[in-house]
Amino acid sequence: MDDKVFSKDNTDKYSLRGMVFSRLREDILSGKYEVNEELKEIAIGEELGVSRTPVREALRQLELEGLVKIIPNKGAYVAGISNKDIHDIYMIRSYLEGLCARWACENITEEQLDEIEEVIYLSDFHVKKKHYDQIVELDSKFHELLYAASGSKILGHLLRDYHQYVHSLRKITLSEPERAANSNAEHQAILEAIRLRDADKAEKIAHEHIIQTISNIHNHKLAEE
Amino acid sequence: MDDKVFSKDNTDKYSLRGMVFSRLREDILSGKYEVNEELKEIAIGEELGVSRTPVREALRQLELEGLVKIIPNKGAYVAGISNKDIHDIYMIRSYLEGLCARWACENITEEQLDEIEEVIYLSDFHVKKKHYDQIVELDSKFHELLYAASGSKILGHLLRDYHQYVHSLRKITLSEPERAANSNAEHQAILEAIRLRDADKAEKIAHEHIIQTISNIHNHKLAEE
DNA sequence: TGATGTATTTGTGTATACAATCTGTTTTGT
DNA sequence: ACAAAACAGATTGTATACACAAATACATCA
Numbered sequence: 001m002d003d004k005v006f007s008k009d010n011t012d013k014y015s016l017r018g019m020v021f022s023r024l025r026e027d028i029l030s031g032k033y034e035v036n037e038e039l040k041e042i043a044i045g046e047e048l049g050v051s052r053t054p055v056r057e058a059l060r061q062l063e064l065e066g067l068v069k070i071i072p073n074k075g076a077y078v079a080g081i082s083n084k085d086i087h088d089i090y091m092i093r094s095y096l097e098g099l100c101a102r103w104a105c106e107n108i109t110e111e112q113l114d115e116i117e118e119v120i121y122l123s124d125f126h127v128k129k130k131h132y133d134q135i136v137e138l139d140s141k142f143h144e145l146l147y148a149a150s151g152s153k154i155l156g157h158l159l160r161d162y163h164q165y166v167h168s169l170r171k172i173t174l175s176e177p178e179r180a181a182n183s184n185a186e187h188q189a190i191l192e193a194i195r196l197r198d199a200d201k202a203e204k205i206a207h208e209h210i211i212q213t214i215s216n217i218h219n220h221k222l223a224e225e
Numbered sequence: 226m227d228d229k230v231f232s233k234d235n236t237d238k239y240s241l242r243g244m245v246f247s248r249l250r251e252d253i254l255s256g257k258y259e260v261n262e263e264l265k266e267i268a269i270g271e272e273l274g275v276s277r278t279p280v281r282e283a284l285r286q287l288e289l290e291g292l293v294k295i296i297p298n299k300g301a302y303v304a305g306i307s308n309k310d311i312h313d314i315y316m317i318r319s320y321l322e323g324l325c326a327r328w329a330c331e332n333i334t335e336e337q338l339d340e341i342e343e344v345i346y347l348s349d350f351h352v353k354k355k356h357y358d359q360i361v362e363l364d365s366k367f368h369e370l371l372y373a374a375s376g377s378k379i380l381g382h383l384l385r386d387y388h389q390y391v392h393s394l395r396k397i398t399l400s401e402p403e404r405a406a407n408s409n410a411e412h413q414a415i416l417e418a419i420r421l422r423d424a425d426k427a428e429k430i431a432h433e434h435i436i437q438t439i440s441n442i443h444n445h446k447l448a449e450e
Numbered sequence: 451t452g453a454t455g456t457a458t459t460t461g462t463g464t465a466t467a468c469a470a471t472c473t474g475t476t477t478t479g480t
Numbered sequence: 481a482c483a484a485a486a487c488a489g490a491t492t493g494t495a496t497a498c499a500c501a502a503a504t505a506c507a508t509c510a
């Protein structure tokens with residue numbers, strides 16, 4: 001529900017530009033637009049009931065995120081992300097989450113450790129009850145807390161970006177019961193390693209945690225088709 | 226010289242927005258603005274001789290890059306990057322360049338291998354002649370070719386971003402003769418590993434290559450102060 | 451008929467005007 | 481004297497108007 005916690009900036013729902021930005025990103029990621037489809041500022045503006053200005057700003061930002069390709073004096077086109085892109089993002093994340101866990105070993109406070117423990121504990125409960133929405137929410141929270149614990153503005157920024165990027169996918173991946181339980185067990189293991197300040201182990205487990213997620217997505221995709 | 230090669234999008238010099246964007250980024254990274262200094266749209270517009278519109282769009286994009294913090298209805302403030310941020314970026318890069326080298330093992334073509342070899346060969350020459358500008362240029366080119374060889378749009382995008390980010394710094398780091406020579410030797414080693422399709426080795430060397438750069442920067446910083 | 455040049459259309463690039471919002475201060479009432 | 485409210489100034493948020501560039505269609509000419 002409360003997406004604010006995970007958004008690093010004010011890019012969200014507090015201005016027309018933010019609205020258009022989120023909306024377009026959602027629509028592109030969800031496949032509402034064809035890849036290479038032209039995004040006309042006026043048309044989008046009319047559809048959303050705003051003028052060109054917020055639309056323009058949103059498009060320029062989406063370009064930086066790589067979801068839109070802008071050709072000067074010509075137009076904006078949907079870039080979209082392929083299955084390979086998604087796979088790449090997870091691979092990249094696997095490395096960076098590892099690094100994040102490593103840094104967390106050096107920087108995390110007792111309070112943060114407790115907070116993460118609480119999240120895992122709560123998540124365990126919801127896994128048993130099969131409350132998938134809460135599980136997804138708590139999974140996000142776990143990673144968010146880890147990002148904060150890394151003590152790195154840059155790394156946090158980056159991981160949050162990718163996290164949001166694949167957010168829609170994650171709802172799917174975690175909705176498979178066994179995976180949700182395993183995932184939580186892995187979170188537990190990461191926490192333990194960090195608590196013991198075992199950087200090598202924490203990095204390794206966090207890394208493998210994301211790799212696990214990849215194979216899970218892969219299975220899911222196969223099952224779909 | 227030819228910066229275009231490294232820019233993934235048209236964010237550069239082909240529009241007022243692009244101009245303002247590059248200019249502001251440069252100015253923020255080079256420390257022309259104080260951290261937390263307010264960036265007023267009108268003032269910047271007047272200084273650069275453009276209206277608010279391109280300035281606004283540039284600021285919104287810089288926010289996404291993390292260089293500017295925008296408080297809604299209030300203003301834009303310089304976020305800047307600290308020495309720790311730079312260190313973090315290099316650490317992140319060390320992992321990602323490793324991954325990049327790994328993927329290059331799987332995807333690189335013979336032509337690309339030859340091209341990289343040529344760059345290294347040329348660079349060797351300029352190192353001996355102490356042509357620092359060309360060395361920096363070729364170093365950029367080496368990495369750029371590797372990014373392309375990874376076959377990953379996402380990873381390439383990301384690494385190019387960070388590469389640009391620390392571009393000003395890199396001019397310094399490579400201008401130390403021994404480092405330039407060592408750096409080139411490391412490039413050679415990376416190339417060899419990739420040619421032999423030894424992913425583990427390629428990843429390891431590429432990773433350590435960036436780590437080396439970090440300690441070099443560290444030394445340099447110490448020498449400065 | 452085909453090619454070329456021009457006019458029209460469409461859409462972006464930029465500038466400016468106006469509305470909403472925030473901040474700090476002054477004023478006013480107790 | 482102090483607190484709360486109202487006001488003034490500045491700055492951003494949005495809308496609109498105009499300028500420019502690109503694409504297209506059509507007409508003209510070889």
